[in-house]
Amino acid sequence: MSTALEISALSKSFAGVQAIRDLSFTVPKGVSTALIGPNGAGKTTVFNMVSGVYGVDAGRITVNGVDVTGMPSRRRIGTGVARSFQNVRLMPHLSVLENLLVGQHVRASSLAALLTPYRLIPNHRWKREARAALEESGLGRWADETVSALPYGVRKRIDLVRATLAGASLLMLDEPAAGLNPSETNALRDHLKALMAKGTTLLVVEHDMHFVESICQNVVVLNFGEKIAEGPLSRVRQDPRVREAYIGSDGEA
Numbered sequence: 392m393s394t395a396l397e398i399s400a401l402s403k404s405f406a407g408v409q410a411i412r413d414l415s416f417t418v419p420k421g422v423s424t425a426l427i428g429p430n431g432a433g434k435t436t437v438f439n440m441v442s443g444v445y446g447v448d449a450g451r452i453t454v455n456g457v458d459v460t461g462m463p464s465r466r467r468i469g470t471g472v473a474r475s476f477q478n479v480r481l482m483p484h485l486s487v488l489e490n491l492l493v494g495q496h497v498r499a500s501s502l503a504a505l506l507t508p509y510r511l512i513p514n515h516r517w518k519r520e521a522r523a524a525l526e527e528s529g530l531g532r533w534a535d536e537t538v539s540a541l542p543y544g545v546r547k548r549i550d551l552v553r554a555t556l557a558g559a560s561l562l563m564l565d566e567p568a569a570g571l572n573p574s575e576t577n578a579l580r581d582h583l584k585a586l587m588a589k590g591t592t593l594l595v596v597e598h599d600m601h602f603v604e605s606i607c608q609n610v611v612v613l614n615f616g617e618k619i620a621e622g623p624l625s626r627v628r629q630d631p632r633v634r635e636a637y638i639g640s641d642g643e644a
């Protein structure tokens with residue numbers, strides 16, 4: 392089975408604090424995976440290294456077979472990885488469609504393509520694709536609405552459409568269910584399942600274990616920057632090291 396993400400012997404410290412220590416794990420294509428662990432375990436640091444926000448002190452990161460370890464953040468999208476942040480990063484004063492078109496620019500193959508005035512071309516290919524992706528996700532009716540006017544759960548899902556339109560086959564989600572009400576959580580879950588059915592692999596940091604269980608086939612557990620367990624959630628939550636790590640933390644495993 393080919394791999395969407397391979398992390399090998401990764402380490403990172405900040406001013407003497409070892410945030411990640413000799414971490415290795417693999418996300419096979421099609422096996423959506425959750426990175427879990429108590430607060431401060433190092434989950435966000437891993438996300439930041441995979442997306443290129445932080446450099447690594449040691450180790451290697453491979454996305455879809457391409458070594459991205461020293462690659463600038465903006466070039467990593469070309470390898471098929473995209474990240475959705477906990478706080479949705481859409482431009483609030485633009486319409487949904489405009490936000491998606493801004494995201495599409497990362498796909499521009501040349502300066503000429505980048506400068507194409509898509510606003511002046513009513514049926515620009517990117518516009519058609521963006522509308523089709525919104526329709527497919529059941530979000531078509533919001534296409535021309537200003538983002539700031541939309542409910543949070545809808546914005547969150549538009550952010551997913553943005554990431555996948557930009558060509559992501561490995562989608563990293565930072566606490567996707569945080570701040571959503573139950574019906575928004577269900578809509579998000581359905582949306583993610585539809586993306587997975589189309590071949591997207593997820594890497595998720597999430598504290599809601601019911602949500603993790605419903606979308607991830609595998610979990611990797613971190614504690615103090617080290618991997619302490621790996622496997623299906625049902626098995627991992629029985630692991631004595633995992634149970635011990637969560638005692639005294641406000642998390643739930």
Ligand SMILES: Nc1ncnc2c1ncn2[C@@H]1O[C@H](COP(=O)(O)OP(=O)(O)OP(=O)(O)O)[C@@H](O)[C@H]1O
Binds near residue numbers: 406410430
């Ligand atoms: N930019 C930074 N500067 C200094 N220390 C940092 C930085 N980023 C993370 N750390 C430290 O690295 C460790 C891991 O933090 P990280 O945010 O990755 O954990 P986490 O598992 O994502 O936690 P949470 O569940 O609370 O978000 C912590 O000790 C944290 O204080």
